[in-house]
Amino acid sequence: MTDPMEAIKQTYFQECEELLLAMEEGLLALENGEADSEVINAVFRAVHSIKGSGGAFGFEDLVQFAHGFETVLDHLRSGKLDAGGEVVKVLLRAGDMLADHVAAARKGTHLDKETGRDISEALAALSGTDADDSGEAPADFEGLDFAPMVIAVEEAPASAGWRIHFAPHATLYANANEPALLLRELARLGSVKVTADLARLPPLETLEPATGYFAWDIALTGDAPRDAVAEVFEFVLGHCDLTIEMADAPTAEIIPLPVLAPLPDAPVAEKKESAPAADAPKQSIRVDLDKVDRLVNLVGELVITQAMLSQRVAECKIPRASSVGNGLAELEHLLRELQESVMAIRTQPVKSVFQRMPRLVRELAAQTGKQVHLVVEGETTEVDKTVIERLGEPLTHMIRNAVDHGLETPQERLAAGKPEEGTVTLSAEHRGGRIVIEVSDDGRGIDRARVKEKAVERGLISPGTALSDEETDNLIFMPGFSTAKEVSNISGRGVGMDVVRRNIIDLGGRIVIGSTPRQGSRFSLTLPLTLAVLDGMVVAIGAQTFVLPLTHIVESLKPKPSDIHAFGRGRNLLNVRGAYVPLVDTAAILQAGDTSQADQGVVILVESQGTGRLALTVDAILGQRQVVIKGFEDNYRHIEGIAAATILGDGRVALILDVDGIVTRCRAQLGDFNELRPTGS
Amino acid sequence: MTEHTSTKEVGGRRQFITFRSGEQEFGADIMAIREIRGWTETTPLPHAPDYVRGVINLRGVVLPVVDLKARLGLGRTETNPKDVIVVVQSETRTIGLLVDAVSDILTITGGDIQPTPELAREADTAFVEGIAVLSERMVTILSLHRLIASLVGTQEAQAA
Numbered sequence: 001m002t003d004p005m006e007a008i009k010q011t012y013f014q015e016c017e018e019l020l021l022a023m024e025e026g027l028l029a030l031e032n033g034e035a036d037s038e039v040i041n042a043v044f045r046a047v048h049s050i051k052g053s054g055g056a057f058g059f060e061d062l063v064q065f066a067h068g069f070e071t072v073l074d075h076l077r078s079g080k081l082d083a084g085g086e087v088v089k090v091l092l093r094a095g096d097m098l099a100d101h102v103a104a105a106r107k108g109t110h111l112d113k114e115t116g117r118d119i120s121e122a123l124a125a126l127s128g129t130d131a132d133d134s135g136e137a138p139a140d141f142e143g144l145d146f147a148p149m150v151i152a153v154e155e156a157p158a159s160a161g162w163r164i165h166f167a168p169h170a171t172l173y174a175n176a177n178e179p180a181l182l183l184r185e186l187a188r189l190g191s192v193k194v195t196a197d198l199a200r201l202p203p204l205e206t207l208e209p210a211t212g213y214f215a216w217d218i219a220l221t222g223d224a225p226r227d228a229v230a231e232v233f234e235f236v237l238g239h240c241d242l243t244i245e246m247a248d249a250p251t252a253e254i255i256p257l258p259v260l261a262p263l264p265d266a267p268v269a270e271k272k273e274s275a276p277a278a279d280a281p282k283q284s285i286r287v288d289l290d291k292v293d294r295l296v297n298l299v300g301e302l303v304i305t306q307a308m309l310s311q312r313v314a315e316c317k318i319p320r321a322s323s324v325g326n327g328l329a330e331l332e333h334l335l336r337e338l339q340e341s342v343m344a345i346r347t348q349p350v351k352s353v354f355q356r357m358p359r360l361v362r363e364l365a366a367q368t369g370k371q372v373h374l375v376v377e378g379e380t381t382e383v384d385k386t387v388i389e390r391l392g393e394p395l396t397h398m399i400r401n402a403v404d405h406g407l408e409t410p411q412e413r414l415a416a417g418k419p420e421e422g423t424v425t426l427s428a429e430h431r432g433g434r435i436v437i438e439v440s441d442d443g444r445g446i447d448r449a450r451v452k453e454k455a456v457e458r459g460l461i462s463p464g465t466a467l468s469d470e471e472t473d474n475l476i477f478m479p480g481f482s483t484a485k486e487v488s489n490i491s492g493r494g495v496g497m498d499v500v501r502r503n504i505i506d507l508g509g510r511i512v513i514g515s516t517p518r519q520g521s522r523f524s525l526t527l528p529l530t531l532a533v534l535d536g537m538v539v540a541i542g543a544q545t546f547v548l549p550l551t552h553i554v555e556s557l558k559p560k561p562s563d564i565h566a567f568g569r570g571r572n573l574l575n576v577r578g579a580y581v582p583l584v585d586t587a588a589i590l591q592a593g594d595t596s597q598a599d600q601g602v603v604i605l606v607e608s609q610g611t612g613r614l615a616l617t618v619d620a621i622l623g624q625r626q627v628v629i630k631g632f633e634d635n636y637r638h639i640e641g642i643a644a645a646t647i648l649g650d651g652r653v654a655l656i657l658d659v660d661g662i663v664t665r666c667r668a669q670l671g672d673f674n675e676l677r678p679t680g681s
Numbered sequence: 682m683t684e685h686t687s688t689k690e691v692g693g694r695r696q697f698i699t700f701r702s703g704e705q706e707f708g709a710d711i712m713a714i715r716e717i718r719g720w721t722e723t724t725p726l727p728h729a730p731d732y733v734r735g736v737i738n739l740r741g742v743v744l745p746v747v748d749l750k751a752r753l754g755l756g757r758t759e760t761n762p763k764d765v766i767v768v769v770q771s772e773t774r775t776i777g778l779l780v781d782a783v784s785d786i787l788t789i790t791g792g793d794i795q796p797t798p799e800l801a802r803e804a805d806t807a808f809v810e811g812i813a814v815l816s817e818r819m820v821t822i823l824s825l826h827r828l829i830a831s832l833v834g835t836q837e838a839q840a841a
Contacts, residue, residue, distance in 0.1 A: 637833055639729070652724060653724040653735075653743055654724065
């Protein structure tokens, strides 16, 4: 396989991904009863394009299957079939199957002949052909034309010609336009007869040389479309009076052109879109992600350089109101805008992840025998691509959890007075500079008694521990916890919600549960919009400056000496309103030099993964800011307790702390913290 | 990738940048050197070996700085503003080397580089590719590849 061919193939698979998404979207619309011809057409086009180009690469299985699928869609399109419930179900499964075929082709493998047989047969039954008959897919070889382009077809009636009145204003000349050239351009469209209209020409003594007095009447014969005529004058709109009329119908439409600077395409806008596409797709280009990353990095550098420059200028005692100060303020403003725009390039709607979920739910429903209706909301919410890429796994897990554990069987639901069909809602929205994703179900809710029992069984809590409802719910995030009564194929393989929580925290997010017995549960994920920046608290520890991720911080406080109690070997506990929390000498852990005593500095209460709450001593809180995350592990190695680095406004590097790593460090230095756990949450 | 493949060889000739660190003169292949910049205060890294002086901001890249003298077991460099950081690259990794001063560019034919003497201590030879002898001077040619790999590859066990 030569490289160019491989590249084309890759492009094909990328196109396929998009087409499959479009198909899925259409099929779901059909499922919701929006069976208009536009939707069916969109699905048909998607399947057809996948088939056509697949043929070019010799993916026979795929082409054969797509052909059968396409035949049914064609019947649907021509009205031979109705998009009823059963038909749509078959189509949805066929869509999943087609995706599998594409995936197999991508990996260079083939699907097992039997896997899709029932679907092929169902399709064949719908199209009224024999399943095996669809074998000879017509080789409509369409080359590499993956995406059907919508070309606007001009509906202009064949006219005998146009009568044009063209009266330039002075501004037309002032902008260096030459009427003669425009007239010559017109002459290319057909034969023209130009008559100069000298009515406005004043007597010589009052003539202003810089003013335009001439006007022209042009009779254009030929079958040039109206747009072509209008296009000639495209660049002088607003600088002339222009009327274009049909020659043989003097009363026909006259476009009164607005005199003052209209948009250049104003006359073109009324062009009839005769193509079937509902709304023209937005223009987009494919860009190598590396290029975008480079851009993001460069802009990050620019912002830092600008901050350094501002600081230097301030040090030079140049007043803010001076021209230099103003210039800098302007620069800062522009840079911020530039940074936002560049970040926006990387954002994508969460749709690409959300769209994988309906299929998952269908499969889960089939496996568990439950009836599930998935409601998806806010799928156009945009978030950084890196976040999207890492969202799939936790979301999949949460949906599985909702269907498998949350929802009851149809019998149980009926007995509980609920509709047979359970509802799982997946939603996304922007809230306060972050994205909030919720997975909720209307199932039985978390069985708290059972959760407690299980936690005791697993030795996660001691029997008789008093826990609030919220604390009980949170037990399911403990490592090694699984409530599934028997380990099912779907969830409850031990890698339960603790993995989900781990993933979310790694993304800089948080996960919160809400549950009402018999009414359902709700999992809310709060995630940053991008992984490139982080909200942090800048703190001084010893002689250095560090950044503490805000997601870990619970509160900061200034302890009284009486709140600090010695405990065990060289350890201290801090009394936080009655709860005793391990106090960590952060400067010692980070080897950051001498620090003030804990009772003089500030203490930041943080939430760690394994140990619950922890109090970190710091010397001072310097502020809160968004920092750009810079890895250094490529050039160095991982340091326990340090997540990454960033560059502060003065150009110095500051290290970003990893709370969980600090806990590990503490353990290594001071022995296990676990004995202190009951003091945590 | 060995360093030879990245070397600009003109008829078996290689170019080196030489720099002083302590009493000795070292050379590094010119193709591995990205830039030379003045000393800037580093941000120390916790739990790092003593020869890692911390990290600096090199136009947005967080760059670890290694004290060459300390790395070779010759004692810590007492930094002063005249010190120099030589930014070197091996494969995809980039680090800064803290040295006293950059002295020269040398062009040496391959044959003029002698292997390190057998009786040298391991610590002296671990990061040495060979020795170039020029009339009056002796230049120790560094193996940047090994020097950088030693920084990244190992776990911090040795540091802790």
